[in-house]
Amino acid sequence: MDDLLSRLLQGDRRAVARLITLVENGDPAAREPIRKLHEYTGRAHILGITGAPGCGKSTLVNALTKELRRREKSVGIIAVDPTSPFTGGAVLGDRVRMQDLATDPEVFIRSMGTRGSLGGISVATNDAVNILDAFGKDLVLIETVGAGQVEVDIVKLAHTSVVVTMPGGGDEIQALKAGIMEIGDIFVVNKADREDAGRTYTEIMMMLEMSQRDEEWVPPVIRTVATTGQGVDQLADAVLDHYRYLQERGLLEKKARERILAELQEIINRRVERTVARALAEDPEMVELVRKLVETREIDPHSGAQMVISHLLRKSEV
Amino acid sequence: MDDLLSRLLQGDRRAVARLITLVENGDPAAREPIRKLHEYTGRAHILGITGAPGCGKSTLVNALTKELRRREKSVGIIAVDPTSPFTGGAVLGDRVRMQDLATDPEVFIRSMGTRGSLGGISVATNDAVNILDAFGKDLVLIETVGAGQVEVDIVKLAHTSVVVTMPGGGDEIQALKAGIMEIGDIFVVNKADREDAGRTYTEIMMMLEMSQRDEEWVPPVIRTVATTGQGVDQLADAVLDHYRYLQERGLLEKKARERILAELQEIINRRVERTVARALAEDPEMVELVRKLVETREIDPHSGAQMVISHLLRKSEV
Numbered sequence: 001m002d003d004l005l006s007r008l009l010q011g012d013r014r015a016v017a018r019l020i021t022l023v024e025n026g027d028p029a030a031r032e033p034i035r036k037l038h039e040y041t042g043r044a045h046i047l048g049i050t051g052a053p054g055c056g057k058s059t060l061v062n063a064l065t066k067e068l069r070r071r072e073k074s075v076g077i078i079a080v081d082p083t084s085p086f087t088g089g090a091v092l093g094d095r096v097r098m099q100d101l102a103t104d105p106e107v108f109i110r111s112m113g114t115r116g117s118l119g120g121i122s123v124a125t126n127d128a129v130n131i132l133d134a135f136g137k138d139l140v141l142i143e144t145v146g147a148g149q150v151e152v153d154i155v156k157l158a159h160t161s162v163v164v165t166m167p168g169g170g171d172e173i174q175a176l177k178a179g180i181m182e183i184g185d186i187f188v189v190n191k192a193d194r195e196d197a198g199r200t201y202t203e204i205m206m207m208l209e210m211s212q213r214d215e216e217w218v219p220p221v222i223r224t225v226a227t228t229g230q231g232v233d234q235l236a237d238a239v240l241d242h243y244r245y246l247q248e249r250g251l252l253e254k255k256a257r258e259r260i261l262a263e264l265q266e267i268i269n270r271r272v273e274r275t276v277a278r279a280l281a282e283d284p285e286m287v288e289l290v291r292k293l294v295e296t297r298e299i300d301p302h303s304g305a306q307m308v309i310s311h312l313l314r315k316s317e318v
Numbered sequence: 319m320d321d322l323l324s325r326l327l328q329g330d331r332r333a334v335a336r337l338i339t340l341v342e343n344g345d346p347a348a349r350e351p352i353r354k355l356h357e358y359t360g361r362a363h364i365l366g367i368t369g370a371p372g373c374g375k376s377t378l379v380n381a382l383t384k385e386l387r388r389r390e391k392s393v394g395i396i397a398v399d400p401t402s403p404f405t406g407g408a409v410l411g412d413r414v415r416m417q418d419l420a421t422d423p424e425v426f427i428r429s430m431g432t433r434g435s436l437g438g439i440s441v442a443t444n445d446a447v448n449i450l451d452a453f454g455k456d457l458v459l460i461e462t463v464g465a466g467q468v469e470v471d472i473v474k475l476a477h478t479s480v481v482v483t484m485p486g487g488g489d490e491i492q493a494l495k496a497g498i499m500e501i502g503d504i505f506v507v508n509k510a511d512r513e514d515a516g517r518t519y520t521e522i523m524m525m526l527e528m529s530q531r532d533e534e535w536v537p538p539v540i541r542t543v544a545t546t547g548q549g550v551d552q553l554a555d556a557v558l559d560h561y562r563y564l565q566e567r568g569l570l571e572k573k574a575r576e577r578i579l580a581e582l583q584e585i586i587n588r589r590v591e592r593t594v595a596r597a598l599a600e601d602p603e604m605v606e607l608v609r610k611l612v613e614t615r616e617i618d619p620h621s622g623a624q625m626v627i628s629h630l631l632r633k634s635e636v
Contacts, residue, residue, distance in 0.1 A: 038618030257612045267623035294575045300356030305585035
């Protein structure tokens with residue numbers, strides 16, 4: 001497998017594709033290369049792009065990638081769909097959509113679903129981002145479908161988070177207000193050629209003014225029409241500006257630290273989850289505990305949780 | 319606190335509201351009543367209702383509740399917004415929206431966000447559902463905003479999962495195909511007075527025909543107009559039919575078991591998460607490990623996870 005890593009480091013795209021597939025499938029053969037890869041990471045600018053389905057996010061990622069290529073940046077794209085069991089590039093028509101990018105050797109596109117990811121979609125996504133980082137991509141774009149907690153968790157690990165909205169998305173704006181407003185470094189009103197785009201723009205500006213942010217960075221709100229490319233150069237400017245801001249304030253290290261700690265926490269969680277599931281299914285003492293929880297209800301889930309933990313600690317099985 | 323539980327069991331609504339607030343805030347005072355409550359649960363029909371923002375889900379929940387009241391069922395409603403830091407009934411205008419229900423003593427409505435829920439939104443939601451179950455509600459409706467993984471996780475713990483769509487939601491239907499199709503027991507095309515409602519109905523029917531389901535239950539697809547109440551009686555029929563189906567096939571026990579095991583797993587995860595976070599921040603050996611992960615990159619996250627687990631096991635600290 002060292003061979004796979006060295007091929008990857010030498011720029012072999014097929015080695016990249018192969019390693020991501022191993023990660024997705026939870027294949028033990030991925031472990032060693034992923035471990036060794038860590039020291040080659042930390043150079044890419046990681047960009048998270050989120051927004052409700054239908055806002056044109058994918059087309060925007062496509063247009064932004066072209067603009068970044070024009071500026072001679074190499075780009076990796078991970079399109080994550082936490083609700084999809086499918087993987088490998090076929091989700092939501094990504095492959096067709098991005099066909100014009102696929103022939104560019106400086107662009108690497110990959111879709112990820114949840115198929116074999118025993119370790120969890122977040123862990124697999126992080127591994128894939130690290131692979132593209134070690135592969136030498138200047139920017140790695142993580143595009144997520146939807147704006148649920150998993151998506152937010154994935155995107156908040158990026159250096160720069162772009163939140164995409166569209167005109168007339170009343171409920172979406174409400175949802176933004178509630179949860180995503182805090183994580184956005186850049187806001188986009190896509191489909192800005194629609195007549196009610198101005199109102200959406202104003203709403204976001206007002207919300208940003210009201211929201212308390214503990215950073216000096218003032219998130220720009222950018223109007224784009226992804227299908228024509230309008231506004232995409234400003235978006236590229238904002239993306240690169242934000243990275244420069246992080247660099248100048250010494251915030252890149254802080255972000256890198258948060259990212260690695262979250263990665264660590266996620267790996268531990270998924271491992272504990274697997275161990276607990278196995279114990280509950282196979283360990284006679286735990287099977288009896290489950291019976292008391294479910295059938296007689298003499299033990300409640302909170303007390304049960306404490307018992308499972310004590311049991312695993314006693315057996316040193318985590 | 320026993321007083322709180324006994325007041326709840328005697329039908330005191332304020333005791334219910336108070337206990338849910340304690341749960342939301344992660345207040346230790348909730349522990350004892352929540353534990354004792356377990357033996358009074360398992361009687362309510364738990365209904366999960368999910369769908370993309372804007373599909374009229376909340377209005378539908380409102381109309382369905384009125385229809386269920388007409389059939390003399392008591393109803394509890396938990397509106398969950400995993401992306402919202404707000405709690406206590408004010409999310410997305412729930413309070414206003416459901417004002418006409420709020421005066422009915424047989425209906426209890428509560429919104430939940432993620433404010434103080436150290437234990438995680440899923441754990442707090444489960445506790446709230448159990449509270450309303452013990453309180454004696456015939457049906458407990460869990461309404462979630464969005465259709466991300468957290469929402470799916472919450473809703474799949476219900477006895478009956480209702481997936482709400484609307485006409486023209488091209489991307490939403492795609493998302494359905496990918497992830498939510500499998501969890502839906504009942505599908506609704508809301509806003510069915512729109513002209514493209516027929517196409518959406520046909521699309522869902524086709525997808526259901528193609529999808530492999532390991533149950534005998536054939537999910538009905540119901541056209542509703544939540545604002546006028548059209549189709550809502552059929553929806554109520556389908557909901558009660560599904561519960562009868564589960565009862566007759568002896569599937570209620572299976573569902574109860576899955577629900578409690580998922581609850582247990584979730585409580586354990588959140589506890590491990592807190593322990594790990596504390597160790598990484600405070601334990602000198604772990605602080606040094608983090609330094610090696612982040613600064614020198616001589617340890618990678620996967621190896622680091624193993625080291626954290628071994629360390630915690632050695633110290634018996636989980």
